[in-house]
Amino acid sequence: MICKTFFSSWLAGLLLVGLAARADEIPVAVAANFTAPFKKIAAAFEQETGHKVVASFGSTGKFYAQIRNGAPFEILLAADDETPAKLVKEGTAVGASQYSYATGKLVLWSAKPGVVDAKGEVLKGGGFDHIALADPKLAPYGAAAVEAMKKLGVYDSLAPKIVTGETIAQAFQFVSSGNSLLGFVALAQVLKDGKIEGSAWVVPSDLYTTIRQDAVLLAPGKGKAGPLALLQFLRSPPSQAVITSYGYELGK
Structure with a gap:
């Protein structure tokens, strides 16, 4: 797992490159369980930044297949941590961007x-x-x-x-x-x-493997201001308040 300090430094540096860029339209693949909180977070993000979020909601396994076949998603918010790690290993996602945004119940x-x-x-x-x-x-x-x-x-x-x-x-x-x-x-x-x-x-957490849900920047979003800003916004206190209000624990 990438440490938070390294991730923040990496992301801040990349954001500086794209600050002057025009508003982006950001295709995001979102695990179905995260639909409600993400809709709230995306609306707040759009209002604050001017970027447009185009979200698709579905199963992580199906998104993995689509991304492998060239689907132009720029961010994946998975329902696990294994799928983003596989995409990083396969070269279709940026390793330094992966982090746990929530733990599901x-x-x-x-x-x-x-x-x-x-x-x-x-x-x-x-x-x-x-x-x-x-x-x-x-x-x-x-x-x-x-x-x-x-x-x-x-x-x-x-x-x-x-x-x-x-x-x-x-x-x-x-x-x-x-x-x-x-x-x-x-x-x-x-x-x-x-x-x-x-x-x-x-269900008691000791009855199943921890559902650690990871976010990752995908190759089509690399170097773009919009996807980087959204990943940063997802870690902001307002976004984290939305996440915990739906019963998730914050990712570690």
């Missing part, structure tokens, strides 16, 4: 009150037809859900009931629409003004 959630208990015992009872999660091959939150179920010893019994969405946003839709009584989603998706609507169990 997994939650078992139902749109209906009283369904999910405070200890997640509903998983052992199995009194439901479907349980939703994001595709574990594409989405880190889906992989975390599978890992948690296996550690709890319920995966084999629940496997026939699992319905997968391509993204965590689709898994959330399955539950919010009632097509699935419950499912594993990101805490940020269900936290509204500090409260969770419906019923939920925040």
